[in-house]
Amino acid sequence: MKSKLSFLLGFSCYSLATAQLCYAVESDNCLSFLPGRLNQDLMMAQKVAEKHQSTTYLLPATPATTQWGIFDKDQPPVLRIKSGDTVVIETDAASDNRVVPGVSINQVAKMNNAVPGRGPHTITGPIYIEGAEPGDVIRIHFNKIMPRPYASNNSLPGKGLLPEKFPEGQIRYFYLDTDKMQMQFAPGIIIPLHPFPGTIGVARAESGQFDSVPPGKFGGNMDLPPITQGTNLYLPVFVSGALLGTGDSHAGQGNGEVNLTAIETAFSELNVTIDVVKNKNLEWPLAETSTAWVTVGYDQDFNKAIAILESQTTNFIMQNRKVSYAQAQKLMYRNWNCPVAEVVDEVNGAYCLIPKDSNAAKPAxxxxxxxxxxxxxxxxxxxxxxxxxxxxxxxxxxxxKLKNMQQIDVYSLLSLTMDCRIAPHYQGSDYEIHCMLPKNLWVKQK
Incomplete structure (x- = not known):
């Protein structure tokens, strides 16, 4: 990627030797000082048994396997797999793994603004899935998700839901206790971890380099908390091979991600099994948990995003339950459980949880x-x-006021833990938003 290379050349640690041996990451998928492409045969894990037909691949996050802030269908794949194969993916922190403890908010802002049209996310991929063609769907099953032991949260100046309230911005770093799966936000405030990929998507049909920030029908930066370990994500395919990429790894996030970012980390292991699904009509991404289906809606106009969500949810219920439009709409409102995904990524989003059990209790x-x-x-x-x-x-x-905390620190806490949900919306009525913050985040200090 030329934009990535030109930015890297601005750092004194990037040598001329590197540029000579590995001039274009996008054409060679090579490593510094090692000319030539990566050997995919050496990316295979050993099979548990010879009878296993599928293959497990190891995909580390390196300069040869990551892109900074773009999705591009013309980016050569870093790995080719078959339907049913498993990939053990490693991801990096934001800004080419440069948002790490010790880096200031001003330095983060400088990196984010250095190249117009480039997002902050470090994307591992793209992965080419053989047999995936436009009109198909890929199913991604999340077998295991393990974050690295530290994370950050930042609210960049001029960004987030309330930029006028916090023009100075802030960055905080945290230790992640991956044994207890929790994080201390501040003395006496403990946040349970809930790791999931903030960004995971396929290539768009259009040519060009697209900023990784706005999500869309291709997935991308959806900030969708339900897609955690044990769940499935379904993505429509727009180009041959799908070209799957992932990054923006979250150890947790509030419904809304209001200050701009989540518990931003990297994954030492994002273990996924990918299948190609033929003859499945899918316009927008769809997720599946053990108890619910998850529909989504995204648009620059949040009102329109909610309208898309309502339409997607109604259509899904019609197809899944084999009922009429009127019956599906009635079921949607009866089971309405629709959190905000994010409202800070230029394109805003929300999602609905549709119970698989037709006799499930009506939400409170x-x-x-x-x-x-x-x-x-x-x-x-x-x-x-x-x-x-x-x-x-x-x-x-x-x-x-209640907890004697600085407002900017509360802003950060809410981005990681607050649960904002949309009330059922009827034509002609106001939109109602309910935000909840768990009281059990505050624990007695020993």
Whole structure:
């Protein structure tokens, strides 16, 4: 990638020898000082038994196997696999693995702004899946997800849901206890870890280099918490081989990701099995947990994103339950359980959890005031974006006063843990957003 190479050449640690031996990562998939492509035969793990037909591949995150901030269908694949194969993927932290403890918010901002049209995410891939053709679907099963032992969270100046409230920005670093699967945000505040890939997607049909920030029908930066270990993600295919890439690895995230970022880390192991699914009509990504199907809607206009979500959910119920449009819409509202995914990535998104059990209990009404388990804020507005802004700001001021915390620290905490959900929306009514913050984040210090 020329933009990546030109940026790297700005660093004194990048030598002329590297440029001579490995001039174009995009054409050779090579490593510094080692001319030639990677040998895919040496990326195979040993089979458990000879009778196993599928292969497990090892895909480390290296300069030869990662891209900085772009999806591009013309980027040569770093690995070719067959349907049913497993890939053990390693990912890097943001900005080519440069957002690491010791790096300041000003340095992060400088890196993010260095090349126009380039996102901050480090993407491992692309992976070519043989047999995947436009109109097909790939199913990604998440076998195992293991984060590295540290993470960051930042709110860049001018970014996030409330940039005017926090113009200075902030970055924080955290230790991740991967044995207990928890993180100390501050003394007396413990956050359970919930690792999932913030960005995972296929190549678009269009040629060109596309910024990794906005998500879309191809997946990408969906910030979708349900796609964790043990779940499936279905993505529509737009080019031969699908060209799957992943990065922006999260150890956890609130529903909304309001300050811009999540518990941003890297995965030492993202273990996935990938299958090609033929004859499956899929317009937008779809996820599957053990108990629910997950539909999504994304658009620059958050109102339109919710409308897309409602349409996708209704259509899915029609196909899945074999019912009429009117019946499907009735079932959607009866089982309405629709969190906000993110509202900070230029394209905003939400998702709905549709229970697999047709006899599942109806979800409880969303709260409008604090209760024994949660701090709650609530707002409504003709514009859904304004409603979530109002609910978020109210939560910041409430927690800041109750817990004697700096508002910018509360902003960070909410981005990692606050659960913002959309109330059922009927034509002509205001959008209602309910945000909940668990009280059990605060624990007694020993």
């Amino acid at each position: 009404p969303l709260p409008v005031k604090d209760n024994d388990k949660e701090y709650v804020t609530y707002a409504k507005n003709p514009q859904a974006m304004q409603a979530i802004k109002d609910a978020t700001w109210e939560m910041i001021t409430k927690i800041s």
